[in-house]
Amino acid sequence: MNLLNKNDALSLAKLRDVLIRLEDTIIFALIERAQFALNDCTYQPGVYKYDNGSQGSFLEYFLHEMEKVHARVRRYTSPDEYPFTSPLPEPMLPTLDFPPTLHPNNINVNKDIMERYLQDIVPKICAPGDDLNYGSSATRDTECLQALSKRIHYGKFIAESKFMDPTQQKTYIKLIQNKDRDAIMELLTNRTVEAALLRRLRRKALIYGSDITETGEVVTKEEEVEGSTATTTSRKIQADVVVDLYERFVIPLTKEVEVEYLLRRLDGWQIPEDTEN
Numbered sequence: 001m002n003l004l005n006k007n008d009a010l011s012l013a014k015l016r017d018v019l020i021r022l023e024d025t026i027i028f029a030l031i032e033r034a035q036f037a038l039n040d041c042t043y044q045p046g047v048y049k050y051d052n053g054s055q056g057s058f059l060e061y062f063l064h065e066m067e068k069v070h071a072r073v074r075r076y077t078s079p080d081e082y083p084f085t086s087p088l089p090e091p092m093l094p095t096l097d098f099p100p101t102l103h104p105n106n107i108n109v110n111k112d113i114m115e116r117y118l119q120d121i122v123p124k125i126c127a128p129g130d131d132l133n134y135g136s137s138a139t140r141d142t143e144c145l146q147a148l149s150k151r152i153h154y155g156k157f158i159a160e161s162k163f164m165d166p167t168q169q170k171t172y173i174k175l176i177q178n179k180d181r182d183a184i185m186e187l188l189t190n191r192t193v194e195a196a197l198l199r200r201l202r203r204k205a206l207i208y209g210s211d212i213t214e215t216g217e218v219v220t221k222e223e224e225v226e227g228s229t230a231t232t233t234s235r236k237i238q239a240d241v242v243v244d245l246y247e248r249f250v251i252p253l254t255k256e257v258e259v260e261y262l263l264r265r266l267d268g269w270q271i272p273e274d275t276e277n
């Protein structure tokens with residue numbers, strides 16, 4: 001998809017294809033991270049001294065330096081004029097800014113992503129302990145966080161696309177004018193799409209998380225299950241963890257981004273006459 005092409009950028013079907021592809025990115029990023037131990041010291045503030053004077057954890061230092069590079073490069077690649085006719089809140093392209101102060105949203109999405117990732121995800125996918133691979137695990141953490149942030153910030157494009165739907169625009173305008181957050185959330189929610197996503201995600205996590213031999217067999221291991229030995233598939237990541245991550249965290253945050261975006265959608269925008277009540 002070309003985000004600089006307005007038709008592509010606002011086609012709901014194309015945007016949903018991007019979210020589907022990002023499922024693969026996120027699952028593989030988690031699998032990459034899961035090969036290293038927890039390495040808890042990389043998340044503790046003040047363990048190391050940094051040349052930029054930062055007080056944060058090793059991971060925060062790492063993210064900060066990465067984001068500096070991204071910000072510098074973006075300056076040279078942003079088009080002068082973004083081809084949307086209506087304003088999109090900054091930053092226009094989803095990024096993981098750090099330190100996480102950034103968004104014009106009330107919610108501090110990236111701080112939420114970071115907290116939930118560290119509390120809920122890393123301890124479930126990594127072996128407890130320390131394997132001294134601090135640089136490797138911080139690199140993988142960065143990839144996971146950037147993929148999650150990108151996915152969740154796509155809510156802005158999804159929301160714009162839903163708002164531009166001529167059959168829905170009047171209703172959205174009314175709800176936005178009434179600041180009816182709950183009704184906006186209800187209107188933008190598509191439970192069929194969510195349920196299909198969770199089913200697909202479980203299958204992907206089962207398949208991508210398996211090891212395959214050169215003759216195509218799925219690698220198995222012998223395991224003690226309730227007192228007897230059973231043959232189970234050896235998995236690099238538990239499908240439940242991935243599904244739970246989406247159900248409790250990725251989808252709800254994407255929708256919060258959608259609502260926050262829509263609540264600002266009328267600011268500085270002239271409502272077309274034929275849409276006004």
Ligand SMILES: C=C(O[C@@H]1C=C(C(=O)O)C=C[C@H]1O)C(=O)O
Nearest residue numbers: 158188189190191193194251254
């Ligand atoms: C992203 C969308 O909006 C909502 C959020 C979804 C998600 O985060 O996966 C899925 C369906 C909708 O409830 C969409 O409609 O595709």
